[in-house]
Amino acid sequence: MHLMHWMGKASHWFRRGLPGYCAFCLAADQSDRGWCNECYQMLPWNTEGCLQCKEPLKDRRLPYIQRICGHCLTNPPAFKATTAELLYQDPIIELIHDFKFNFSPRAGTLLVELMLANAPIALGDVLLPVPMFRSRARARGFNQAHWLANQLGQRLNLPVINAVCTRRLPSQRSLNRRQREENLLGAFQVQGPLPDHVTIVDDVVTTGATGQALAVAALSAGAKQIGIWAVARTPLDKSC
């Protein structure tokens, strides 16, 4: 039973990895994007997010320009806008896990294609991936944000610069936004001088605290405007 399960899973991922098939429903698809139209439309879109941090808003009737969440109104972030057009829900969770923990380049390529299909209006002068502390990157085998930024940089002909994570960060998983921000204080360093408009690249935005800490570091290295570009956004931690 166990063997059959894994054989089924392997065959699923093998077909998913083949060009000419939709990555989500595995139907034959002749476009080179990796998905069919039906599946693309059914993805969990984050259409009503805050314009600045992309947190999904509860009040969906707000006019476009008033779509700013309470947190961004009371504590304006160091970044101007976030582009994270999908919600961190299945099948995006599955795709990101496959990319991050199974090192699937096909899943990574699909994430890059999804990001390119939903890119910020202003791409900026340079891409800045969220760094990972050295020993953590070594343990995982790669830094997913760095991989995404390099692929996007090649496709868009944009330079990629690297920040340094100065210390090992305790897990952020159980922390609310305020605790995450404290946890990340001074954790990132960027070599300046940076060009005016910097776009931070990450796979998932959780509370925006990581983007905030890196944006502060980029501003102090000479940048004037920061945007964040990620595949997906999770709803805010209920405890904050």
Ligand SMILES: [Zn+2]
């Ligand atoms: Zn499909």
Ligand SMILES: [Zn+2]
């Ligand atoms: Zn916001």
